[in-house]
Amino acid sequence: MGHAFASAWSPDGKTWRQTQSGKKGAEGQMEYQLPPGSASASGRVLVAWGPPYSPAKAEEWVRQTGSEHRMAEEMELCRSREGRRVPMLRISEGDRVPERRFGVWVHARQHAWESGSSWVCQGFVEWVMSADVGAAWLRQNAEIYVVPVMDVDNAATGNGGKDALPQDHNRDWSEKPNWNEVAAAQKILKGLAAEGRLDVFLDLHNPAPGDLKAFFYAPALELLQPEAKAFKRIS
Ligand SMILES: [Zn+2]
Incomplete structure (x- = not known):
């Protein structure tokens, strides 16, 4: 989320933080470092692409x-x-x-x-x-x-x-x-x-991974009302 190649982690599934950027290893592996003491009392830590939205x-x-x-x-x-x-x-x-x-x-x-x-x-x-x-x-x-x-x-x-x-x-x-x-x-x-x-x-x-620019689709010009047409910029 925002930071390229970082991942999210949480001790309890409620509070989420981001790692530093991961280090690319061989054969498609990524290495992430978590600060000491990141795990919960039960010794668990959750790691995810980003904070989940269930x-x-x-x-x-x-x-x-x-x-x-x-x-x-x-x-x-x-x-x-x-x-x-x-x-x-x-x-x-x-x-x-x-x-x-x-x-x-x-x-x-x-x-x-x-x-x-x-x-x-x-x-x-x-x-x-x-x-x-x-x-x-x-x-x-x-x-x-x-x-x-x-x-x-x-x-x-x-x-x-x-x-x-x-x-x-x-x-x-x-x-x-x-x-x-x-x-x-x-x-x-x-x-x-x-x-x-x-x-x-x-x-x-x-x-998708590697997409660095946001993109969006807008309706065809002939479908727009005159008020909306006035706002459309074609570069
Ligand atoms: Zn999609």
Whole structure:
């Protein structure tokens, strides 16, 4: 996370810290050094690519955010194919009717192993809830849907999810989606589109190793409203 080739470690699975950069060894090995006394009383230490972001953590965070902020509502997008809850937040402040709000959709973890995307998703919501003037404008003028973990089943069981069969979540956006999360998201998104207010669709992923530059896809120019066109820069 941020620091190239560092890994995360924790004595208890709650508090996480980062190592210094690892040293590349032969045959694809990496060597990480932990400070003395890093292990818990039981002698255990957990090492991970980054601080984990499990479906249980997503559920706890969504519940907490919904109970602490009047403008945030805890919802359930759907149940997964394996029967797990897929938590979702709906954020909207003030009494402007939904039909007159921009539609904003943000989700993460269509690929279960890309846990960094859930942290970014949570960070976005923390900003939306903040005292920042732009954030206040957004939550007063938009209806914001947030799903921190789309592929809850693979995230819960520790699978990668990428290239899952018959196709992974990211490739499931067809007329007949296989995954409940994609079908449920499409239903809400189609509703927003029918009302002419599907304004932002943000699909968060992790970069691959060696990707040093962030990249993103934006809609084709002819699909944009005049107001959005004015903001588009083509370099
Ligand atoms: Zn991905």
